[in-house]
Amino acid sequence: MNVPLLDLKLQYQSLKSELDAAVLRVSASQAFILGAEVDTFEKNVAAYLGAKYAIGVSSGTDALLLALMALDIRPGDEVIVPTYSFFATAGVVSRLNAVPVFTDVDPVTFNIDPKDMERKITSRTKAIIPVHLYGQSADMAAVMAVANKHSIPVIEDGAQAIGVQYKDGVKVGNFGAIGCFSFFPSKNLGAFGDAGLVTTNDDAMADRLKMLRVHGSKVKYYHQFVGGNFRIDAIQAAVLDVKLPHLERWSARRRENAALYNSILSASGVPIRLPEAVYRESGAVNHHIYNQYIIRVPRRDELKAFLGTKSIGSEIYYPVPFHRQECFASLPTSKDLFPVSDDAASTSLALPIFPELTEAQVRFVAESIIEFYRK
Numbered sequence: 001m002n003v004p005l006l007d008l009k010l011q012y013q014s015l016k017s018e019l020d021a022a023v024l025r026v027s028a029s030q031a032f033i034l035g036a037e038v039d040t041f042e043k044n045v046a047a048y049l050g051a052k053y054a055i056g057v058s059s060g061t062d063a064l065l066l067a068l069m070a071l072d073i074r075p076g077d078e079v080i081v082p083t084y085s086f087f088a089t090a091g092v093v094s095r096l097n098a099v100p101v102f103t104d105v106d107p108v109t110f111n112i113d114p115k116d117m118e119r120k121i122t123s124r125t126k127a128i129i130p131v132h133l134y135g136q137s138a139d140m141a142a143v144m145a146v147a148n149k150h151s152i153p154v155i156e157d158g159a160q161a162i163g164v165q166y167k168d169g170v171k172v173g174n175f176g177a178i179g180c181f182s183f184f185p186s187k188n189l190g191a192f193g194d195a196g197l198v199t200t201n202d203d204a205m206a207d208r209l210k211m212l213r214v215h216g217s218k219v220k221y222y223h224q225f226v227g228g229n230f231r232i233d234a235i236q237a238a239v240l241d242v243k244l245p246h247l248e249r250w251s252a253r254r255r256e257n258a259a260l261y262n263s264i265l266s267a268s269g270v271p272i273r274l275p276e277a278v279y280r281e282s283g284a285v286n287h288h289i290y291n292q293y294i295i296r297v298p299r300r301d302e303l304k305a306f307l308g309t310k311s312i313g314s315e316i317y318y319p320v321p322f323h324r325q326e327c328f329a330s331l332p333t334s335k336d337l338f339p340v341s342d343d344a345a346s347t348s349l350a351l352p353i354f355p356e357l358t359e360a361q362v363r364f365v366a367e368s369i370i371e372f373y374r375k
């Protein structure tokens with residue numbers, strides 16, 4: 001049985017006529033830059049997230065870069081990031097000639113360890129970027145308590161976590177000064193190419209973000225500060241607006257797939273660590289949207305190869321934490337110890353979890369893993 005890690009064609013087929021109509025509408029209008037399609041999507045996604053402002057941008061990476069620029073991060077400033085995330089979280093800091101300062105992550109959620117985070121704060125710390133990795137919120141109560149105590153602004157990297165609720169049901173992107181999201185095709189809400197979003201609940205910050213998106217200008221050709229071209233394409237906004245109403249259903253399907261994996265694998269007694277849903281006590285139903293379903297296993301690379309022989313897709317997110325990246329070798333915190341992140345990098349494996357998977361496919365993947373450890 002062939003089980004790809006992700007099959008975007010199935011989702012496209014299910015909404016083909018609406019998606020094609022949206023693309024053709026933009027094509028017929030030839031209005032590609034900002035405009036009505038972008039306004040409509042921004043209004044709808046802001047309402048969905050419960051944020052006062054949602055501003056469409058060119059990618060998740062640019063969302064993070066724009067957020068740092070909006071906070072006026074300068075050369076030499078320190079920005080705290082977890083060492084275990086997608087590269088963009090730290091890369092954007094270096095692009096402004098600021099210094100990424102690495103922290104370890106929590107052993108259950110893979111998200112920033114608030115205690116290590118507090119230890120890394122210095123007088124030069126100008127921002128903190130918690131990541132809601134794999135589709136589960138960081139411990140935002142703890143993160144915000146520390147950040148507020150030291151008056152350091154927080155940028156949430158919610159690229160993998162659109163729609164995730166934390167504790168009392170507030171969605172991620174509403175805790176820090178700015179929330180950042182990605183619509184890269186493999187995220188839970190994926191565009192037909194690159195796109196992203198920033199959110200804020202602050203009027204002045206929204207103004208600043210909108211200006212920075214178009215080279216720091218409000219009145220065309222008059223530039224208050226130096227920004228960039230961080231605009232979302234109208235065609236992407238039109239596509240995303242078709243998909244947005246289906247996002248909750250898709251994330252619920254991912255949770256069902258995860259629950260099935262969990263029940264089969266935990267009953268089997270094979271020596272693997274399964275993802276755990278934390279914050280369960282709060283009654284939040286959306287605590288995990290499973291952008292990735294991650295198991296931690298012994299003999300990880302052998303298991304991955306074995307699954308490959310059965311035409312089962314799997315992936316390693318992420319094999320090399322930031323403190324071990326060649327490009328960051330000279331940074332001061334690259335020599336620190338990050339035992340949880342190192343363990344995650346050498347044991348974690350992402351399994352197929354996309355909404356359109358069949359029950360038979362999930363069972364086949366789980367049973368193949370059990371077969372590998374019983375051999």
Ligand SMILES: *Cc1c(COP(=O)(O)O)cnc(C)c1O
Binds near residue numbers: 089160182194195
């Ligand atoms: C995908 C991702 C990004 C970057 O988003 P792009 O749209 O690919 O630029 C940033 N951070 C995390 C955690 C991501 O998963």
